[in-house]
Amino acid sequence: MIEYYDISGCYILRPWAMSIWEVMQTFFDAEIKKMKIKNCYFPLFVSSGVLQKEKDHIEGFAPEVAWVTKSGESELEMPIAIRPTSETVMYPYFSKWIRGHRDLPLRLNQWCNVVRWEFSNPTPFIRSREFLWQEGHTAFATKEEADTEVLDILELYRRIYEEFLAVPVIKGKKSEHEKFAGGLYTTTVEAFVPNTGRGVQGATSHCLGQNFAKMFEINFENEKGEKAMVWQNSWAYTTRTIGVMIMVHGDDKGLVLPPKVASVQVIVIPVPYKDADMQGIFDACADTVKSLNEAGIRAEADFRDNYSPGWKYSNWEMKGVPLRIEIGPKDFANKQVRVVRRDNASKSDIPMADLVEKVKDMLNNIQQSLFDIATQKRDACIQVVHTWEEFAEALGQKKMILAPWCDEEEVEKDVKARTKGDMGAAKSLCTPFEQPELPEGTLCFASGKPAKKWTYWGRSY
Amino acid sequence: MIEYYDISGCYILRPWAMSIWEVMQTFFDAEIKKMKIKNCYFPLFVSSGVLQKEKDHIEGFAPEVAWVTKSGESELEMPIAIRPTSETVMYPYFSKWIRGHRDLPLRLNQWCNVVRWEFSNPTPFIRSREFLWQEGHTAFATKEEADTEVLDILELYRRIYEEFLAVPVIKGKKSEHEKFAGGLYTTTVEAFVPNTGRGVQGATSHCLGQNFAKMFEINFENEKGEKAMVWQNSWAYTTRTIGVMIMVHGDDKGLVLPPKVASVQVIVIPVPYKDADMQGIFDACADTVKSLNEAGIRAEADFRDNYSPGWKYSNWEMKGVPLRIEIGPKDFANKQVRVVRRDNASKSDIPMADLVEKVKDMLNNIQQSLFDIATQKRDACIQVVHTWEEFAEALGQKKMILAPWCDEEEVEKDVKARTKGDMGAAKSLCTPFEQPELPEGTLCFASGKPAKKWTYWGRSY
Numbered sequence: 001m002i003e004y005y006d007i008s009g010c011y012i013l014r015p016w017a018m019s020i021w022e023v024m025q026t027f028f029d030a031e032i033k034k035m036k037i038k039n040c041y042f043p044l045f046v047s048s049g050v051l052q053k054e055k056d057h058i059e060g061f062a063p064e065v066a067w068v069t070k071s072g073e074s075e076l077e078m079p080i081a082i083r084p085t086s087e088t089v090m091y092p093y094f095s096k097w098i099r100g101h102r103d104l105p106l107r108l109n110q111w112c113n114v115v116r117w118e119f120s121n122p123t124p125f126i127r128s129r130e131f132l133w134q135e136g137h138t139a140f141a142t143k144e145e146a147d148t149e150v151l152d153i154l155e156l157y158r159r160i161y162e163e164f165l166a167v168p169v170i171k172g173k174k175s176e177h178e179k180f181a182g183g184l185y186t187t188t189v190e191a192f193v194p195n196t197g198r199g200v201q202g203a204t205s206h207c208l209g210q211n212f213a214k215m216f217e218i219n220f221e222n223e224k225g226e227k228a229m230v231w232q233n234s235w236a237y238t239t240r241t242i243g244v245m246i247m248v249h250g251d252d253k254g255l256v257l258p259p260k261v262a263s264v265q266v267i268v269i270p271v272p273y274k275d276a277d278m279q280g281i282f283d284a285c286a287d288t289v290k291s292l293n294e295a296g297i298r299a300e301a302d303f304r305d306n307y308s309p310g311w312k313y314s315n316w317e318m319k320g321v322p323l324r325i326e327i328g329p330k331d332f333a334n335k336q337v338r339v340v341r342r343d344n345a346s347k348s349d350i351p352m353a354d355l356v357e358k359v360k361d362m363l364n365n366i367q368q369s370l371f372d373i374a375t376q377k378r379d380a381c382i383q384v385v386h387t388w389e390e391f392a393e394a395l396g397q398k399k400m401i402l403a404p405w406c407d408e409e410e411v412e413k414d415v416k417a418r419t420k421g422d423m424g425a426a427k428s429l430c431t432p433f434e435q436p437e438l439p440e441g442t443l444c445f446a447s448g449k450p451a452k453k454w455t456y457w458g459r460s461y
Numbered sequence: 462m463i464e465y466y467d468i469s470g471c472y473i474l475r476p477w478a479m480s481i482w483e484v485m486q487t488f489f490d491a492e493i494k495k496m497k498i499k500n501c502y503f504p505l506f507v508s509s510g511v512l513q514k515e516k517d518h519i520e521g522f523a524p525e526v527a528w529v530t531k532s533g534e535s536e537l538e539m540p541i542a543i544r545p546t547s548e549t550v551m552y553p554y555f556s557k558w559i560r561g562h563r564d565l566p567l568r569l570n571q572w573c574n575v576v577r578w579e580f581s582n583p584t585p586f587i588r589s590r591e592f593l594w595q596e597g598h599t600a601f602a603t604k605e606e607a608d609t610e611v612l613d614i615l616e617l618y619r620r621i622y623e624e625f626l627a628v629p630v631i632k633g634k635k636s637e638h639e640k641f642a643g644g645l646y647t648t649t650v651e652a653f654v655p656n657t658g659r660g661v662q663g664a665t666s667h668c669l670g671q672n673f674a675k676m677f678e679i680n681f682e683n684e685k686g687e688k689a690m691v692w693q694n695s696w697a698y699t700t701r702t703i704g705v706m707i708m709v710h711g712d713d714k715g716l717v718l719p720p721k722v723a724s725v726q727v728i729v730i731p732v733p734y735k736d737a738d739m740q741g742i743f744d745a746c747a748d749t750v751k752s753l754n755e756a757g758i759r760a761e762a763d764f765r766d767n768y769s770p771g772w773k774y775s776n777w778e779m780k781g782v783p784l785r786i787e788i789g790p791k792d793f794a795n796k797q798v799r800v801v802r803r804d805n806a807s808k809s810d811i812p813m814a815d816l817v818e819k820v821k822d823m824l825n826n827i828q829q830s831l832f833d834i835a836t837q838k839r840d841a842c843i844q845v846v847h848t849w850e851e852f853a854e855a856l857g858q859k860k861m862i863l864a865p866w867c868d869e870e871e872v873e874k875d876v877k878a879r880t881k882g883d884m885g886a887a888k889s890l891c892t893p894f895e896q897p898e899l900p901e902g903t904l905c906f907a908s909g910k911p912a913k914k915w916t917y918w919g920r921s922y
Binding site: 003005006007010011012013014015018019021022038039040041042043044045046047050062063064065066067068069070071072073079080082092093096097102108112113115117130132304306 | 464466467468471472473474475476479480482483499500501502503504505506507508511523524525526527528529530531532533534540541543553554557558563569573574576578591593765767
């Protein structure tokens with residue numbers, strides 16, 4: 001999937017990973033085009049004056065900004081920043097382009113790389129200094145339209161995780177402490193990795209309110225001829241999605257790829273045996289690949305002659321290919337093939353005649369099964385707590401903790417301070433949109449004040 | 462198409478330009494996937510040690526490299542370069558991944574941004590400090606395979622220019638002086654802009670030979686068990702393609718977009734007249750868009766109520782939309798529409814019943830006609846010369862000059878020196894693969910030595 005690179009925190013996305021990114025990109029790009037969102041491309045660079053225009057925003061990003069100060073042998077007159085995100089790159093032009101209500105909504109997206117020179121542990125896919133993402137930036141005449149889009153996009157992010165990557169996520173809102181720097185509110189899809197007991201912010205859809213509009217003077221003349229300020233959103237998902245998928249489904253043998261994103265869904269392996277008719281078997285393998293391909297299934301055969309079937313089995317298991325088809329002399333004679341699932345190792349013999357239909361069914365079945373099992377495992381990690389003692393215990397057990405909370409920023413800071421340690425502090429993950437009942441008089445697990453909502457907490461990537 | 466950006470030499474690609482890029486990208490990406498070339502993504506950054514490994518290569522790029530020296534408030538231990546191209550980024554890993562002949566060919570591509578901090582006149586699309594491109598990097602066991610791929614890719618570049626952008630190009634080989642820094646030979650598709658009298662390198666497909674393989678130790682064990690060195694290619698086309706298209710087809714009224722790449726191929730405009738049945742006309746416009754869309758034609762209606770039809774006509778002409786459909790009360794009554802071509806302003810009345818078929822034909826016709834006219838104009842600029850006097854005169858007339866040449870690097874340098882001036886020096890554009898006959902005894906236009914080949918010369922972007 002990746003190769004480590006000689007600059008720390010940077011990774012090479014090999015074709016096996018890139019093809020997963022492309023499947024998601026094809027889906028998401030088509031969906032946003034249906035919503036009349038248009039692609040564009042803004043520069044990688046941002047001048048320091050513009051970058052610093054929104055105070056909270058720059059405070060959030062300043063420590064991670066990479067600066068270009070030289071070209072060739074010459075010092076630049078002014079250092080130039082590499083975009084950590086493009087709000088400040090784009091919004092001066094939003095201000096220029098938006099004049100009247102007929103220029104709204106303005107809905108743009110770009111697929112690009114961004115750089116955040118983080119010093120905390122770099123981790124492939126999850127936390128890298130450069131990553132790929134899409135970033136949507138939109139402006140509306142009314143808050144209602146902006147609010148609606150925030151949720152429409154969040155639903156697409158849920159679909160990427162649940163329908164493509166087979167990873168269950170919880171939709172919710174970030175706390176004031178965890179929201180996007182400079183924004184009004186942040187919605188998120190939160191995933192959880194049972195093996196490590198950590199939450200992971202899957203993708204975020206922000207309503208920026210009018211904060212950036214104020215700083216960048218993004219005004220328009222409304223239908224009554226009055227000057228008004230736009231309402232803005234920004235939203236993004238990154239190559240981190242791939243990392244979440246790897247951690248959620250992977251096992252001791254390696255990757256487990258959901259069929260929908262696997263660049264090879266079926267690997268066909270010839271199994272030689274003594275003086276069997278190998279040419280017949282090879283032909284059967286090639287024919288199998290051909291009929292699967294014609295049915296739109298991504299299948300390949302592994303004809304390498306210098307590896308044993310057993311070595312090939314392990315190799316493709318490690319690479320996570322959802323289905324393996326073995327064809328040996330007996331299968332060939334009986335006009336059947338042996339099919340082995342990567343996710344649960346179950347084996348079945350299938351008549352060649354039924355193969356395409358059966359394989360389709362099995363791939364759908366694997367996709368659903370991966371999601372169901374991941375959901376069961378995730379749900380088994382959710383622990384409802386009411387008191388600090390229960391919270392601390394659940395945190396020790398690496399749970400995803402659902403707790404009643406007073407929703408005060410100082411209390412969240414306090415929780416962080418009290419849970420600091422080698423493993424990293426706990427923080428709020430999200431306040432789920434689907435709220436369990438909160439009986440009158442329920443108290444905050446951390447402050448003992450009256451609770452306002454149920455919120456997920458835990459350690460996080 | 463673009464917006465100027467507050468950092469000199471950087472430009473914003475607006476949706477109108479980006480959609481053209483996406484059409485070409487969809488075509489090219491599908492074609493290289495058929496060739497079993499796989500997409501990947503390597504980092505934006507390259508360490509200075511690796512960048513400098515191939516001597517000629519770094520000499521070619523060093524003056525334009527942008528350096529990151531700071532992150533947040535901290536100085537980096539070592540400055541890090543931003544890729545001007547990715548040979549040195551990728552090839553240390555080619556060396557790691559390629560062990561035996563079974564690992565070959567290795568054929569990778571990436572879609573990304575690159576940075577060349579040029580100080581000569583930045584020009585939108587044509588010469589910008591950051592641009593988008595694809596870069597293919599491949600390694601083969603034999604020179605023959607590499608040679609074949611160089612030409613296969615060059616043919617795709619020709620198709621992008623001629624079939625999509627309707628811009629005629631000449632396939633040929635770059636001179637030693639103009640070839641890719643560090644490569645063995647460079648092939649190119651060269652376009653010409655009659656209005657400015659300048660050639661423009663359209664896209665290049667390089668055979669790198671074994672120069673990089675030597676420096677980066679990219680070796681493999683061949684079928685005989687001997688150690689051998691790979692043969693490599695790299696090839697790229699950039700957003701410059703869009704700039705070439707704009708310059709070749711544009712006129713006094715603005716852009717002229719070839720139908721194949723236009724994000725809006727047909728604009729439908731209602732034409733109000735006194736107390737006509739406007740609702741009927743609006744419905745007819747919407748129906749027209751609907752039937753065209755259903756036939757796969759990219760059509761939109763312009764229902765803005767605050768602009769006159771005349772203003773809309775000019776506006777969409779400026780934006781280059783290939784066909785305009787006007788629907789007024791008379792058209793509506795006669796069940797017909799008025800269709801106006803952007804490229805030659807010809808008008809025709811078409812019965813609603815035939816519309817889809819007629820529009821399809823007209824779009825094909827416009828695509829072909831743009832190419833034919835551009836070819837005629839380009840051909841009219843080609844001037845065959847034999848002597849320095851003829852050469853100098855043709856250069857003064859801003860021609861694309863075809864001249865017999867001795868193919869010596871010193872002579873090319875001399876031509877450059879002798880033609881220096883406000884307009885920029887002349888240089889060799891390419892030696893066309895299709896060579897006119899070169900009679901025995903023909904002398905070089907510049908040196909008077911025996912000529913070896915016909916080569917195109919001119920001023921260039």
